[in-house]
Amino acid sequence: MRIARILSPVHALGPGERVCLWVQGCGRDCPGCVSPELRPAVGGETDETLLAEILRRTAQANRCHGLTISGGEPFDQPQALLALLSQVRDQFDDILVYTGFRLEEIRGGSCGPAGRDCLAYIDVLIDGPYLRERNRPDCVLRGSDNQTIHYLAPALRPRYAAYLRQGRVLECFSHDGAVILTGIQDRRDEL
Ligand code: SF4
Structure with a gap:
């Protein structure tokens, strides 16, 4: 799987303490893309078994029970996503995935059988x-x-309903010499 980064413990992308994985690569072209640096499908190749182990150890070290996968576009790599999810399912009690596809498209096979699985x-x-x-x-x-x-x-x-009531959350992390802001930002000033 092509990945961009892993951060933990993250509180801005779902309830509780979470490990967050950003995949690298997205074939979409949303005007005002929030993560243009994650669109090129290059670099970051990581074996899914190794990645699962990294996520497992990161979760244990930071007492995380949730996993968030964002990007980039996770469903642009359906085989790799399936290989990863099947290996980490038992480690997390809450797995949240972001995608630009619609659920009906995934169910309908737009991301292949692996995406549906x-x-x-x-x-x-x-x-x-x-x-x-x-x-x-x-x-x-x-x-x-x-x-x-x-x-x-x-x-x-219910757990998500309680989380949603608190409003948007932003968090800063230091990563690879850069400051990464996680969470959903208000970008109306870019219109
Ligand atoms: S899905 Fe996300 S990463 Fe891809 S173009 Fe849209 S905003 Fe950018």
Whole structure:
């Protein structure tokens, strides 16, 4: 899997302490892309078994029970995503994945059989393309209000409802000599 970075413990992209993985590569072209540096599908190749072990150890070290996968576009690498999810499923009690695809597209086979199979390992899917003009500050966990939070594991809905009530959260991390801001930012000033 091509990956860009792993940060932990993250609180800005889902409830509780989380490990967050950003994949590298995205074939979309959202105007006002929030992560242009993650679009080129180059570099960051990491074996999924090794990556699963890194996530496992990172979670143990930081007492994280949640995993968030963002990007980039995770479903542009469906085979790798499936290989990873199947190996980390038992490690995390809450796996959240962001995608620019719609859930119906994934179910319909737009990301191939592997993409469809990934859904069995995901608890919460936030889907849909990012639309800069619909980035509203009350839109917690979502980049724009056209995106939908799908509770594939319905038991997690109350936990997320409590999290969503607190509003958007931003966190800063130092990573590879740079400051990384995580969470959903208000970008209406870019319109
Ligand atoms: S899906 Fe995300 S990374 Fe890809 S172009 Fe859109 S905003 Fe950028």
